[in-house]
Amino acid sequence: MTELTKKIPEQESGAGSASGSDSSGPEPILKVTGLVKHFPITKGVLKRKVGAVQAVDGLSFDVRPGETLGVVGESGCGKSTMGRLITRLLEPTGGKVEFEGRDITHLSAGALRPMRRDIQMIFQDPYGSLNPRHTIGGIVSTPFKLQGIEPEGGVKKEVQRLLELVGLSPEHYNRYPHEFSGGQRQRIGIARALALNPKLVVADEPVSALDVSIQAQVVNLLDDLQDELGLTYVIIAHDLSVIRHVSDRIAVMYLGKIVELADRASLYTSPKHPYTKALLSAVPVPDPSRRGGKSDRILLKGDVPSPISPPGGCRFHTRCWKATEICGTTEPPLIQLAPGHQAACHHPENAPDQRPQDTVSVAARETVELAGETPAESTEKAESTEEAESTEKPAPGDAASSDTASDDVASDAPSQDAEGPAKE
């Protein structure tokens, strides 16, 4: 919490700017505007296009130098595609990616090459991403060969320095990937990514294939390297606990869109988007006292809809307990609801309702159940929430408290304090 309050003054100046970024702060190292990637679906002998997987559909965000942006979402939300787009392993269908002020959206492979030095990627699978026939030395020195760079003191010396940097022994130079454990392989992948002294590192699920005890080693390593080398990270993961630990700011994605983008503390203590709230409440916590019905868990019903034909309006409205008519028709824009906190929702949690005149439909109430309660109770709860929201002209603090009935994660934080000054 202290972190959040601390951040507010510096955030305030940026409030209201179109992309929600800090206009007075340092130039963003990466600026993404309206990023779109559709994968066409073809059919028949003639391969005629019958539709598209709308993997990423209009993302706008900035990454500031030295920060870690966490991107979290469930499978199929487009987070990995996003990672491949900003590293330009994929070419965007639309929108713009600017790296240090330079438009790299449609650069050719040749023109991209110098830029590849500055943007590197770490992959999830430490087994699949290292060529088993090459030695560690060969793998880590590949970037030098590709870029035609001769580091000071020779390639071998530099590779050994990198191995040491990521916590491996320089003697590992001539060994092969199969001689290493998963955690060590991930370190090799990190060493390779760092070889050319990149500015931005995009890590796609860097620890999800690793055991818990090893996960922590790699997370700490990434942390140390950031401090030491001044790296900027975009870390993509599905694990909300890991994301919270590593990130300064977090983007929550759902079906190809960012539904919420906020500072870490603000996001976890007072999530604004119902999806974020449901996601946070679903994280299992290693504390048996919260077992069973004791925690007010929001259980979303059903599955994420297909990205081939995503629902109109707000993409989350089919599973949202707060959905009203407008949610099905009008897509909510990603707007600033508190300093450093953007969300795309008509009826946000912990913030003034954007469309107070709309009432919750009966169908919406049935989209969730609160764990450990009978359905009747949960309906009542939804009703009381709805009443609180529709009758009161919501002051920011009230909006948060009206909700505590069904929210655990948000309520144990004194979010009112943080939000009070936010209301312009």
Added chain:
Amino acid sequence: MAAYIIRRVFAAVLLLLVVSAVTFAIFFLVPRLGGQTTDSLAAQYVGKGADPAAIAAIKANLGLEDPLYLQYWHFIKAIVVGAEYNFGPNPSVCNAPCFGYSFKTHVEVWPEIVQRIPVTFSLAIGAAVIWVISGVAIGVLSALKRGSIFDRLTMGVALAGVSLPMFFTGLVSLALFSFHWTIWENLEFVPFSENPGQWAWNLILPWCTLAFLYSALYARLTRAGMLETMGEDYIRTARAKGLKERKVVVKHGLRAALTPLVTIFGMDFALLLGGAVITERVFSFQGMGAYAIQGVTKSDLPIVMGVTLVAAFFIVFCNLLVDLVYAAIDPRVRLS
């Protein structure tokens, strides 16, 4: 499902057209590109030292001077409605489907092929039944008893079967069973309709020779597929249900393990339908393979072309069958 079938059939018809075009190109276009004149091309249809009149007649009959698309059109038209050639003393009729007319022997190719189809089919079908049953059975057993003496022995024999050339095994078996022990002294093809018993009896040796190679191959493939499948998670699930091991193997393992074999079988079988060249030769059976050899050795282009086309048609047809069988086996194909 219906859409899938229609799509596949449509694709097969398209493929047939492509096949005919390629065959046409090989026999008419490529020689021209290689610098052959229409005269030398025409000469191949009547043999060396033919008189210029005959060559001119061939050129006129085949329309060798026409533009290519027109030649191709005649080629296709002949297959569909037949053709008439004015060569030699009497006009010769080539009835539909006209897969060529041998100007050297004054014989239509298609009836010759039709006459030989029973031989080739008898050979192919019988051998296929033997090799599928024996190959799959041996493969499954050695996979289940992996590392046992049975496994090592059969896989050793299978390796030999895959490595030994057919003319070798064919000739050795002929030498042993026909000349040495004289079990089959007179190995003639007897049509099934005439005497089914004799038909089968006389085919045993060619069937076994042909099946030996294939069953060795299929045993190895089945074993590999079975070993892989039995390690799958769904096999563990089947066991976790409490199914009897036999049911786990047959219902859950075998079906998945054999699916890839369907493709291979489709190809192998289709190739044999176009003529088991070596086997027919070794046992002196007058099948399509023998006919093709006759065409090649006598440089009788229409025969070679006709057999090529018919064989290609069989392959396309079998491929279509494979696609349909796949859809029946695997719902992921059927429903995607």
Added chain:
Amino acid sequence: MSDVSKTDTDAGPAGGESSEGAARKFLSVRDLRIHFDTDDGLVKSVDGVSFDLEAGKTLGIVGESGSGKSVTSLGIMGLHSSERARISGEIWLDGEELIGAGPERVRQLRGQKMSMIFQDPLSALHPYYSIGAQIVEAYRVHNKVDKKTAKTRAVEMLDRVGIPEPARRYNDYPHQFSGGMRQRAMIAMSLVNNPELLIADEPTTALDVTVQAQILDLIRDLQKEFRSAVVIITHDLGVVAEIADDLLVMYAGRCIERGSSEKVFYQPQHPYTWGLLGSMPRIDREQTDRLVPVKGTPPSLINVPSGCAFHPRCPYADVPKDNLTRTERPDLREITDGHFSACHMSRAEREKIWTEEIAPKL
């Protein structure tokens, strides 16, 4: 059972208990060992594990990859190939010993009295058979009923596990289901015969967090309804805390700590358990600056370190005197009622480290 009390290994709560004692519990595993012969040597995947489980209760088995947790569960189900695995020890299920029982008897129990859910429902369901057909098959193995009755039962189960339009989805194939729905179908299949023991091997690892919450909720509800005993195997401490009454922590094929969830989470007694707790970022606590990882990597199961298998990674390996951690394997000893730990440190030493060094950092 006398051999168990004689061995210096994990004797378990039923330490000197007789077979009859073990037989009284619903599920009782005694000194289970599962070893595999490989070209590289003998792999001791499970090396002397014992535990009890009562009907209606949930046991969580926690460990990292290679700790032997899945091998243990497959061993209970009798799913190891008798040619490849060497199994010893005793497994008592409702008064019946399974390792000595013939394979045919274990097969009859499988899917009926005990059943299992697997990690990845896409690969665990047969791609060629419809969901319905697979459930019907599971039902008809153990019940002599006609297809129609079995179908009714299958649809009823699909409905029970929350699959919408069960009668229609009955005919669908696994690839037409979403990940969460497939796991529901898998659960329906494993519960179709009302098993008294359900083993869930990483049931939610392949699923998204919101779907995971749904599935855990479902398992909990069904357990209440059917009063079955549940063994849940996972690497995720959050998941076990959600659902397990008792916890068993495994390391290198052995149980290193066992007790009620409350005991193990609030007063863990083994440095490895501390390591696991310190390694995970926790969403329910204040943000910490750094995680406290366990150094090194899990050991090879062919060359298990001497003494305490955890000693090369243990920050407190030098606390016990006489180099004990390197020379002698610690027994699983009872600390408080029902809470066991295999560590050479004295209880006082452990309590001190826990309260002074570990707990404040969590």
